[in-house]
Amino acid sequence: MSKGVTPRSQDYARWYTDVVLKAELADYGPVRGTMVIRPYGYAIWELLQAALDSRFKATGHVNAYFPLLIPKSFLSKEAEHVKGFAKECAVVTHHRLRAAADGGLEVDPDAKLDEELIIRPTSETVIWSMYKRWINSYRDLPILINQWANIVRWELRTRLFLRTTEFLWQEGHTAHATEAEAVEEALRILDIYQDVIETEMALPVIKGVKSESEKFAGAVDTYTIETMMGDKRALQAGTSHYLGQNFAKAFDVTFRDQHNEEQYVYATSWGVSTRLVGAVIMAHGDDRGLRLPPRIAPYQVVIVPIYKDDTRAEVMEEAARIRDSISKNGTRVHLDDRDTVSPGFKFSDWEMKGAPLRVEIGPRDVAQNSAVLVRRDSGEKQNIASANLATFIPPLLEEIQTALFQQALDFREANTHRPQNWEAFKEIIDHGGFARCGWDGESETEAAIQKETKATIRVIPENQDPKGLKCIHSGKPALYEVILAKAY
């Protein structure tokens, strides 16, 4: 393995892959399009999971688990939903293998399933088949269930974390008595996503709603949070759908209201995935590797001891003492005691892995009762008395968290433009960035823009104001103000 990564400016896609592999976040799986999430990458996901899960619980949601295998017939019950997923489903057709003549294994033709099974691409259909059994009265509502699961979507073009054939996510599925309640739920979740992504991941988001062509198959409305990556492209970080009564009607889920009237249930579904790990990498990384926001860094502080044979004992003793003092207030700290690699290697290694702070401790520092503290985000070094480290570090981590958010926000603002005409628009899309402009609301216009520039409507922002705007493509009066960009 060579040193360093491909510079971002040279080849952003390769830089990204280099970082994922060299920071040991993930590796390619044996089946095309699959990936192994390695311990360090999984640790980031676990921190995100915890941040999300506690917020879900705090708003009344509970976790459950539904089966991986879905009868094929279920998927076809909601017309739009089938259309959306049919082209990327893995199908289970048999349930047994047998010894083959060549000594290997083959599918036993006698073990063909009567009804083929789909490996879930999302769980609306299984879940609503169950909700039908569980919902009879308004007294059974709302149901606020979330599940942490893996799903499979047979993707043609895959990229580690961003788009893989199998991925991990959470999917919430709620059932409500009224439209207002369901819409409120979808928006509440969007707020939670925004909070987690901005507070924990230090990544500013744009909240809003998707256009007709970009929304989830089977939804009435899809709410989204969009983020800008380091190459100025947009990344959809999470979506929350108001499903109306579409699934209730498809699965015949009704309840008796207070007046003994039979009503269809109103639904939402919402999810974020391991794609978020990819977002952190692309939004904050630099040519030295990953830069993790402290709140989701597996190790917030890494201690690198520097010693020779004759100084090893005293340095390690002091390093361990510093580690213990830092961890006392809950900071996640790691003492890198590997004897087989040099300190210089460890510096680079932990920079690649994005640890927010590094403490260097060698004989000189031991003698002075101090340590060298290095920030990953800025590279800034300072000497600090060992006794002060434990109290100095927590506020510094907060400062780094804030600095990363601010950098990402400044970057997004600097690369968000309001073109006044088509030529200017094309220029912006060509150079990369968000274009905020008017749209006449026609899907034909949207398609034409995409065809000519590869840009899509990422979001109709919640604070949009089309007054006085003209459609950037057709020139007609704008119905919406939208964010257009090339996307992942």
Place this chain on the structure above:
RNA sequence: CGGGGCGUGGCGCAGCCCGGUAGCGCACCUGCUUUGGGAGCAGGGGGUCACAGGUUCAAAUCCUGUCGCCCCGACCA
């Protein structure tokens, strides 16, 4: 499914045109010296050259076939 390319130690490649029994970098192992920005030196281990058949005294190299993979065009968090 249409167009282009590649299969050689774990990874990245050279060798192929012009047949002569396999090499380089990284990684790995051992030892010594090192350790404050990806250590140095010395030694060492590891390859059915994708597979099958053919030509030849001799095939990684030439011929035929098969398989696999990657890249580019219609979907998606």
